[in-house]
Amino acid sequence: xxxxxxxxxxxxxxxxxxxxxxxxxxxxxxxxxxxxxxxxxxxxxxxxxxxxxxxxxxxxxxxxxxxxxxxxxxxxxxxxxxxxxxxxxxxxxxxxxxxxxxxxxxxxxxxxxxxxxxxxxxxxxxxxxxxxxxxxxxxxxxxxxxxxxxxxxxxxxxxxxxxxxxxxxxxxxxxxxxxxxxxxxxxxxxxxxxxxxxxxxxxxxxxxxxxxxxxxxxxxxxxxxxxxxxxxxxxxxxxxxxxxxxxxxxxxxxxxxxxxxxxxxxxxxxxxxxxxxxxxxxxxxxxxxxxxxxxxxxxxxxxxxxxxxxxxxxxxxxxxxxxxxxxxxxxxxxxxxxxxxxxxxxxxxxxxxxxxxxxxxxxxxxxxxxxxxxxxxxxxxxxxxxxxxxxxxxxxxxxx
Ligand code: NDP
Numbered sequence: 001x002x003x004x005x006x007x008x009x010x011x012x013x014x015x016x017x018x019x020x021x022x023x024x025x026x027x028x029x030x031x032x033x034x035x036x037x038x039x040x041x042x043x044x045x046x047x048x049x050x051x052x053x054x055x056x057x058x059x060x061x062x063x064x065x066x067x068x069x070x071x072x073x074x075x076x077x078x079x080x081x082x083x084x085x086x087x088x089x090x091x092x093x094x095x096x097x098x099x100x101x102x103x104x105x106x107x108x109x110x111x112x113x114x115x116x117x118x119x120x121x122x123x124x125x126x127x128x129x130x131x132x133x134x135x136x137x138x139x140x141x142x143x144x145x146x147x148x149x150x151x152x153x154x155x156x157x158x159x160x161x162x163x164x165x166x167x168x169x170x171x172x173x174x175x176x177x178x179x180x181x182x183x184x185x186x187x188x189x190x191x192x193x194x195x196x197x198x199x200x201x202x203x204x205x206x207x208x209x210x211x212x213x214x215x216x217x218x219x220x221x222x223x224x225x226x227x228x229x230x231x232x233x234x235x236x237x238x239x240x241x242x243x244x245x246x247x248x249x250x251x252x253x254x255x256x257x258x259x260x261x262x263x264x265x266x267x268x269x270x271x272x273x274x275x276x277x278x279x280x281x282x283x284x285x286x287x288x289x290x291x292x293x294x295x296x297x298x299x300x301x302x303x304x305x306x307x308x309x310x311x312x313x314x315x316x317x318x319x320x321x322x323x324x325x326x327x328x329x330x331x332x333x334x335x336x337x338x339x340x341x342x343x344x345x346x347x348x349x350x351x352x353x354x355x356x357x358x359x360x361x362x363x364x365x366x367x368x369x370x371x372x373x374x375x376x377x378x379x380x381x382x383x384x385x386x387x388x389x390x391x392x393x394x395x396x397x398x399x400x
Pocket of ligand 1: 043046047048115147148149150151152153155172173176177199233234235236279280281282283
């Protein structure tokens with residue numbers, strides 16, 4: 001069993017892996033693609049990652065993946081299909097295997113949204129693309145249409161304008177959503193034509209795309225533009241299907257979590273584009289990964305303490321008590337454990353002090369992560385006989 005499973009090896013997942021390794025957690029990363037890096041591997045240029053201006057998405061992804069690899073992070077390839085988060089041991093079920101851990105970070109990112117235009121599915125791979133950096137080279141010297149007004153659409157249009165004869169950008173409003181610097185770059189290009197206030201109605205052609213028809217949303221007039229390629233960049237959809245009904249999500253499928261990454265399920269955290277947040281960028285994704293690991297560490301500490309309490313309680317329930325004046329250096333984790341413990345113990349058991357408890361609290365208060373203590377280590381300092389403790393421990397009590 002692992003301490004931590006990280007689902008996804010994009011910027012959030014790789015950042016989490018780096019932080020987990022530095023925290024000496026026994027972690028594994030599960031990634032569905034054969035190349036780590038997530039969405040940025042399809043990004044031509046990342047120009048807003050501090051300190052690394054103008055780096056290609058692929059280069060940044062490689063650097064992050066190399067960093068994680070250098071720290072010895074274990075990564076496996078697998079498509080996560082389902083989760084079992086009901087007990088203290090979380091299960092992540094992939095198409096090939098089932099992995100178990102005490103905590104899970106979901107950093108599965110997002111994928112491009114479909115537009116639903118007529119011909120979009122029919123011409124998928126035959127002129128309709130969602131990745132300009134992957135497919136742009138096929139349209140050198142040709143005319144193409146980009147749909148969307150966000151960072152991706154504008155970056156795609158700028159990239160395509162370098163090699164294509166002409167790039168039309170069809171946007172449903174008269175103002176772009178993309179960063180101002182990208183807008184300025186785009187609007188300064190001589191071979192770019194904006195098609196404002198319009199929606200893509202249909203994509204037509206023979207074997208391949210030949211035309212795109214757009215409709216003006218005000219006067220409903222239609223314009224058919226001869227193009228060889230249509231690049232659709234109308235936002236992203238979270239990759240969270242496997243977690244549906246296991247963690248709370250908003251109506252769009254983003255996992256509800258704040259900056260700490262904590263979801264509604266104890267021990268399960270969300271990081272990066274898959275969680276509810278204001279700004280989905282590489283820089284916020286990597287911050288999420290780091291935060292989620294910090295939260296997971298606290299949870300794991302609580303997990304160990306709680307388990308040790310449970311075992312102690314089994315050894316001698318009458319002698320377990322609420323330690324009144326123990327110095328607790330990791331107060332939040334210990335208090336959480338005590339609260340959970342208290343709720344399970346009759347009040348009478350929590351009033352008198354006893355030697356094992358004092359020892360136990362001394363042990364737990366001195367075990368501030370990292371590393372997270374093993375339940376069995378905590379117990380060994382509790383004053384109970386070694387043979388009694390070992391007789392009650394399960395295998396998982398010997399791992400952090
Ligand atoms: P965005 O959500 O930012 O933009 C989507 C665009 O598509 C908007 O202009 C929107 O129009 C338009 N759109 C949405 N639905 C439709 C529809 N049904 N019909 C027509 N148009 C539609 O998505 P992006 O894919 O551009 O970016 C995804 C995320 O990734 C963003 O958070 C972005 O900031 C981030 N990103 C980060 C980068 C980085 O860190 N360097 C680089 C690239 C992207 P409208 O404006 O009217 O809503």
